[in-house]
Amino acid sequence: MKKKKLLVLILGIIVVFFFSKIIRNFTVEQEIQILKSEHFVVSYSGIYKSDAEKISKNLENNYAKIRTDLKDVKHELIKVYVYGSHQKFSLATGLNGNVNGTSRGPNEFHFVWTNWFNSVFPDDPLKTAVHEFTHCVQLNILIDKAKETIITQDRLTFDKKFDKKFGAEYPRWLWESISIFEAGEVNSLSVKYTKGKNLTLEELNHSNQIYNIGYTIIEYLTKKWGKDILPKLIASFGNIEKTLNIKPEEFEKGWIAFLEENY
Numbered sequence: 001m002k003k004k005k006l007l008v009l010i011l012g013i014i015v016v017f018f019f020s021k022i023i024r025n026f027t028v029e030q031e032i033q034i035l036k037s038e039h040f041v042v043s044y045s046g047i048y049k050s051d052a053e054k055i056s057k058n059l060e061n062n063y064a065k066i067r068t069d070l071k072d073v074k075h076e077l078i079k080v081y082v083y084g085s086h087q088k089f090s091l092a093t094g095l096n097g098n099v100n101g102t103s104r105g106p107n108e109f110h111f112v113w114t115n116w117f118n119s120v121f122p123d124d125p126l127k128t129a130v131h132e133f134t135h136c137v138q139l140n141i142l143i144d145k146a147k148e149t150i151i152t153q154d155r156l157t158f159d160k161k162f163d164k165k166f167g168a169e170y171p172r173w174l175w176e177s178i179s180i181f182e183a184g185e186v187n188s189l190s191v192k193y194t195k196g197k198n199l200t201l202e203e204l205n206h207s208n209q210i211y212n213i214g215y216t217i218i219e220y221l222t223k224k225w226g227k228d229i230l231p232k233l234i235a236s237f238g239n240i241e242k243t244l245n246i247k248p249e250e251f252e253k254g255w256i257a258f259l260e261e262n263y
């Protein structure tokens with residue numbers, strides 16, 4: 001008898017899930033809508049207007065703090081593209097797999113409004129938006145800084161040289177950690193799991209484990225050297241030796257000790 005009740009309950013949940021999914025598909029915005037605020041232009045479809053309003057409000061609420069934290073220079077209006085499904089996101093960006101967002105230069109980013117209807121374990125899409133916005137801020141600063149060394153009047157030549165410099169010098173662990181930190185993407189279980197793998201910063205440049213542990217790198221950095229060190233590290237294109245006056249291995253050692261103590 002107990003088994004039967006459980007089966008009915010599970011079937012009930014499945015029916016409600018698919019029914020809600022169908023209703024949602026019919027009631028979300030079908031055509032692309034635009035929502036403008038002071039610093040962002042949000043283009044969206046496949047989500048509700050109220051979702052877009054939440055995105056816009058949350059981005060505006062984080063705008064000044066993140067730009068102050070990282071010492072951003074003058075920033076143009078930012079175009080935000082939100083998709084209701086991974087398929088639509090992939091079609092627009094060319095990115096596949098479990099990627100949920102991407103920045104395209106300092107003034108544009110795209111992301112999926114993840115929820116239980118389109119993801120197995122959905123991320124918080126408001127945090128994804130802040131994460132991608134933080135990539136835009138980093139790029140804006142790096143481009144401004146690169147103008148000191150890449151001297152050319154030609155925009156295309158500059159872009160090409162900047163892409164090369166960015167790819168060769170700016171480490172992925174830093175690029176991701178700063179965005180993860182500003183978006184507050186951390187949970188101690190994932191930190192503990194990745195901590196056990198003993199990955200170096202160099203290894204984290206090529207591993208998705210950075211998404212589990214990146215928060216703690218910036219947490220350690222700002223606790224030990226103060227928050228003004230962050231813009232300095234960005235402006236140096238992630239040069240630890242020049243910015244902190246220690247070897248990267250020493251930095252890693254300190255960070256691992258910090259992890260042992262706090263997680």
Ligand SMILES: [Zn+2]
Binds near residue numbers: 131
């Ligand atoms: Zn990222």
